[in-house]
Structure formats: structure tokens, C-alpha cells
Amino acid sequence: MSEKDFWNVEMESKSAEQIRELQWQKLETQIQYIYDNSPDFYRPRFDAVGAHPKDIKCFDDFRQLPIMRSKEMDREAQEVSAQRYGHPYGTYLCAPLEDVIHIYSTSGTSGEPSFYTFTEHDLKINDECWARTYWRAGIRPGDTVLHGFGLSMWSAGVPIVRALAAMGARPIAAGAEGGIERMLMFARLTRPTALVGTPSLAEYIIEKCPDILGYPASELGIKTIVVAGAPGAGLEDVRKRITEGFGGAKLFDSSQGAWGLGNVSCDSEQYQGMHVVSPEHCIWTDLVDPDTREPIPLEHGAVGEGLITAFDHQAGPPFRYAFGDMLQLFTEPCSCGAPGWRFKIHGRVDDLLNVKGIKVYPAAVRNVINSFTPRTTGEMRIVLDSPPPAVNPPLKIKVEYGAGLVESEIETLREELVDKLKGRLRFTAAIEMVEPESLERSTLKGKLIEKTYEQAD
Ligand SMILES: [Zn+2]
The missing domain is CATH 3.30.300.30 (ANL, C-terminal domain)
Known part of the structure; x- marks a missing residue:
């Protein structure tokens, strides 16, 4: 019996046409939802460009809508909601506050933190998308996974820990905040077979392991490494250094954005970008010109500033959200055989x-x-x-x-x-x-x- 290719075989092997149809159905409903439930944020933005939800009849209409959310807009919306409603979760909060059961934030080291909100339904999407991501990287129920992202930080902290547990894996929540010695002690004691963290953490472990544990990282027993948060797995030399440093471990790149909508690279010899693993929950690969903010044709190889739109998030749904990364889109089939579009992150728009x-x-x-x-x-x-x-x-x-x-x-x-x-x-x-x-x-x-x-x- 051969093992299944995907965590969710039904959803992850749909044809492009099937996905497109499903996306449109959900998008239509979501546009009405955010219009109705966000009188201070989304609704005025639709009204400002004279677009009523009923006027948006196809993807082309949708792509003509302006950028509707960004970090800067979020900051303002958080201030307004704090004053008006007594909570900092932004005027784009579309669900009743009592339905919000999980919150995480950015670190807040450079100014006030940005908050992200989840209903139970939203958390299920988080868990599902990460399960798809980690399954493709070879992580299975029963595997011990060393979690080395900052636990209090961003969507890669607690949300990944809970998603790993939900898929049946065994996350060891060492967390980056505890420092490298503590993390390596956890690794020595729990013998994880997989590591999730930033590429710089993986490199730091290679550097420090001999000093701290007295043996190289290649002897930790880690067979799979899934990184996120920074370019690295896509850079040939970093890739070589990490895989060799961990004694031939497999390295995968992943990216989840703020809502846990995971994407993951595949086991191809050459880096092929990240496969979009949850196309029925979001559009990851909408591109605009970073200067003019006009839509860019979504062709194989196109480069532009990425916009994310989630189709069924309830609490603080991103809609035409400019998250600040420059992406390159790949629409042609990947050598690994997995269907769907892929993208590479070229860097932060602000870093350019x-x-x-x-x-x-x-x-x-x-x-x-x-x-x-x-x-x-x-x-x-x-x-x-x-x-x-x-x-x-x-x-x-x-x-x-x-x-x-x-x-x-x-x-x-x-x-x-x-x-x-x-x-x-x-x-x-x-x-x-x-x-x-x-x-x-x-x-x-x-x-x-x-x-x-x-x-x-
Ligand atoms: Zn592939």
C-alpha cells in the first residue's frame, strides 16, 4: 500500500478549474460578509470606489479593486477600535468579540504590536493548512517536532504548536525566547526527528551544537527541517549548509502569512518556490506593481507585490491585503508533480x-x-x-x-x-x-x- 501524497487528498488534488470555481463561490460570499460586518473599515472602502458587492461579478472585477488592507491601515484601524469599541483588534474585526477565542500579535518591539484574531472556525483553517504543509514535508502523526520559532511571536509561535498537535505530531515547544542552550537541551532529551524554525536558527544550531552538546548537529537525529520567516531554504548555499550541517536532513521552505495559510516548497533537486497548499481558503498570488499598485497579469514568472485575500476567515479576514513581500509567480507544472501554483518570495518591498x-x-x-x-x-x-x-x-x-x-x-x-x-x-x-x-x-x-x-x- 502506498502512502497518501497529501494530508487532504480530496482538496489538494483538485484541477485548476475546480479550484477556480470553488474560489469564486467562496469569494462572492466573503465579499458580502465583510461588507455587511465591517461598517467602519471594509464597507467604506468599497463605497469609496463605488463598488457594491453585487457589482463584483468575476475575478477581473475583484482584481480591479484597490488594496484594502496593509500594516499601516491596520495600525490606524487598531487605534480607532481601541477608542470606539474598547479593544485593539481593529475595525476590520468582522465577528462578534465573544466569538474570538485566539489572539496573537507581532512582537511590538518597534512600536505597538499588531493583533490578529481567530474564531474557532479560523483556527480550524490554521490547523488544516499547517497539516497540509507539514505532511508534504514528510512530518507524520507520531513524529516529535522541535518548535524553535518565537512562541509569543507572530503566527509561527503558538498557532504552529497547536496545529502540529492537531495533526497528531508531538511538538516540543522549546521556543526561540529561551535561547540556544535551552533549545539544544530540549533536543538532546526529546530526540526530535523534525525541526521547525527560522533558517538563521537552523544555522545557529549547526554553529553552536558542538560547543553546547559536544557533538555536531548532524547527530541530533533531525531528518526534516521546515523553515519560515526569512529567505534561506531557497538560497542554494544556505540550503547546502543547512542540509549538510544536519547530516543530510531534508529542508523545506514554508510561509504562512499572518493567518496560518501555509505554503511549502517541495522535494525537488532545485528550489521550485512554494506550493500554495490551501487554494480553497485564500488567494496568495495576486500581484500588483509596487509603485503604481495596478494589477499585474498573473502569468508564469510574473513578479510583483503580493496581496492576500482569505475566502472564509471570520474574525479579521485579510482582503486585498498588501503584506509587503515581492513575489514571483509560477503557474507551469512543477517537476514534483504536485498540482497548483507556486511562488517565490524575492524580499520585502520595504527592503528593496x-x-x-x-x-x-x-x-x-x-x-x-x-x-x-x-x-x-x-x-x-x-x-x-x-x-x-x-x-x-x-x-x-x-x-x-x-x-x-x-x-x-x-x-x-x-x-x-x-x-x-x-x-x-x-x-x-x-x-x-x-x-x-x-x-x-x-x-x-x-x-x-x-x-x-x-x-x-
Ligand atoms: Zn513541486
């Missing part, structure tokens, strides 16, 4: 640097630096002296050289890096080589940018 007309993603810079390991450690920072996106060349970058290099080798490496960045990414870099381990490490998201203008005041 403009070095005298040349568009540069910090993640792409990191990829180049990574390709020089072990002569570099892979750690780097782009140093910005003024707010992005405009940067006057040369672009300043700090790069950690690898252990054991002598001065002349460091200088040669620096010259090679400048040439490689110029050749591959077309910008001129001013590189400062710094000692191994001198840049701060993080168990959360890998930091790529250092802002000197923020420290100045």
Missing part, C-alpha cells in the same frame, strides 16, 4: 534598495556572500547611513571572514566579493571584512541590515 537605479534585495546580497563559505561565515550586514530605498554607491557591507584566514587572504577575498557582487548584482560595494563571530547572532530572523542613522539620535 535602489543603488543609483539598480534594484538590490538584501537577501540576494547574502546569497552571494554565502557562496564564499567557508572563507566567509555567511554572516553579513548591509550598512545604511540614511533611510532606504535610495542608496548612493558604493553600498557598504560588513562581511565576516572565515576562521583561520591570514591578512593577505582576507584582502583577496574582499576583492573577489566586490567583483562577484558587481558581476552578479550589478552594484558597487565597499566591503569591510570583520572577524568571525563579531556580528550579533539571532535565534529569530536573520538580520541583514544595520541602520547607522537610527543609532545617531
Whole structure:
């Protein structure tokens, strides 16, 4: 007997036409729902462009609607709801507050946190989407899974822990907040076969495991790693370092957005982007031009700013929500055989640097630096002296050289890096080589940018 390919074979193997039909039915209902239940947020936005729900008759009409939600709009809506209704969950809250049974938030380290709300129904979607994601990565009921995301942080914290438990796996909620020593102690004692966390956590474990446990990460027994929260699994060199560091573990990329609507990469030799695993719950791959905000034709290879729309979330449903990532869409079939569309995340719209007309993603810079390991450690920072996106060349970058290099080798490496960045990414870099381990490490998201203008005041 062969094992099933998907967690939910019926939903995950539907044809594009079947999905399209299902999506439209749900979308039509959802448009009416948010219009009726959000008198301070969604309804005025429809009214402002003269679009009554009944006027939206097809996907093309839907795609002509403007961006309706973003982080900035959320912040304002949270303030208004705090004043008007005495809760910070935003005027886009479409369900009665007593039906909201789960809340999580952003960290709140840079200003007030953003809150996300779930009804019981919404949580079931969260659990279902993660089960589909993790099943495709090979995680099965009964597996012990080390959870290394920040527990209080974002949708990857508690929502993933509960989703793993709901699918029958055994999450070990070590959490990034407890630090690397505690996490490795949990790993030593519980012997997980899978790890979920950020790519930088996976790399940090490889680096620290020999010191803390006295043996390499390859002996932890972890066979599957599903990362999220930052590019990494899609970067060839990071991928190589993580899979080798964990002794041939399989590495998958995932992305859940704020509502637990998971997506996951497949086990193809080359990174194929992430498969959308829950097309009947949301549209992940709507694209607009980041400058004009006009819709971009949804063709194979198209690149644009992503908008997410959920079809049946009740509490705080995203609708034409600009979440700030630049995506590339792939509509042609994947070599792995799984149906449906895929996408790659190119970086944050806000992170996109403009070095005298040349568009540069910090993640792409990191990829180049990574390709020089072990002569570099892979750690780097782009140093910005003024707010992005405009940067006057040369672009300043700090790069950690690898252990054991002598001065002349460091200088040669620096010259090679400048040439490689110029050749591959077309910008001129001013590189400062710094000692191994001198840049701060993080168990959360890998930091790529250092802002000197923020420290100045
Ligand atoms: Zn695939």
C-alpha cells in the first residue's frame, strides 16, 4: 500500500478549474460578509470606489479593486477600535468579540504590536493548512517536532504548536525566547526527528551544537527541517549548509502569512518556490506593481507585490491585503508533480534598495556572500547611513571572514566579493571584512541590515 501524497487528498488534488470555481463561490460570499460586518473599515472602502458587492461579478472585477488592507491601515484601524469599541483588534474585526477565542500579535518591539484574531472556525483553517504543509514535508502523526520559532511571536509561535498537535505530531515547544542552550537541551532529551524554525536558527544550531552538546548537529537525529520567516531554504548555499550541517536532513521552505495559510516548497533537486497548499481558503498570488499598485497579469514568472485575500476567515479576514513581500509567480507544472501554483518570495518591498537605479534585495546580497563559505561565515550586514530605498554607491557591507584566514587572504577575498557582487548584482560595494563571530547572532530572523542613522539620535 502506498502512502497518501497529501494530508487532504480530496482538496489538494483538485484541477485548476475546480479550484477556480470553488474560489469564486467562496469569494462572492466573503465579499458580502465583510461588507455587511465591517461598517467602519471594509464597507467604506468599497463605497469609496463605488463598488457594491453585487457589482463584483468575476475575478477581473475583484482584481480591479484597490488594496484594502496593509500594516499601516491596520495600525490606524487598531487605534480607532481601541477608542470606539474598547479593544485593539481593529475595525476590520468582522465577528462578534465573544466569538474570538485566539489572539496573537507581532512582537511590538518597534512600536505597538499588531493583533490578529481567530474564531474557532479560523483556527480550524490554521490547523488544516499547517497539516497540509507539514505532511508534504514528510512530518507524520507520531513524529516529535522541535518548535524553535518565537512562541509569543507572530503566527509561527503558538498557532504552529497547536496545529502540529492537531495533526497528531508531538511538538516540543522549546521556543526561540529561551535561547540556544535551552533549545539544544530540549533536543538532546526529546530526540526530535523534525525541526521547525527560522533558517538563521537552523544555522545557529549547526554553529553552536558542538560547543553546547559536544557533538555536531548532524547527530541530533533531525531528518526534516521546515523553515519560515526569512529567505534561506531557497538560497542554494544556505540550503547546502543547512542540509549538510544536519547530516543530510531534508529542508523545506514554508510561509504562512499572518493567518496560518501555509505554503511549502517541495522535494525537488532545485528550489521550485512554494506550493500554495490551501487554494480553497485564500488567494496568495495576486500581484500588483509596487509603485503604481495596478494589477499585474498573473502569468508564469510574473513578479510583483503580493496581496492576500482569505475566502472564509471570520474574525479579521485579510482582503486585498498588501503584506509587503515581492513575489514571483509560477503557474507551469512543477517537476514534483504536485498540482497548483507556486511562488517565490524575492524580499520585502520595504527592503528593496535602489543603488543609483539598480534594484538590490538584501537577501540576494547574502546569497552571494554565502557562496564564499567557508572563507566567509555567511554572516553579513548591509550598512545604511540614511533611510532606504535610495542608496548612493558604493553600498557598504560588513562581511565576516572565515576562521583561520591570514591578512593577505582576507584582502583577496574582499576583492573577489566586490567583483562577484558587481558581476552578479550589478552594484558597487565597499566591503569591510570583520572577524568571525563579531556580528550579533539571532535565534529569530536573520538580520541583514544595520541602520547607522537610527543609532545617531
Ligand atoms: Zn513541486
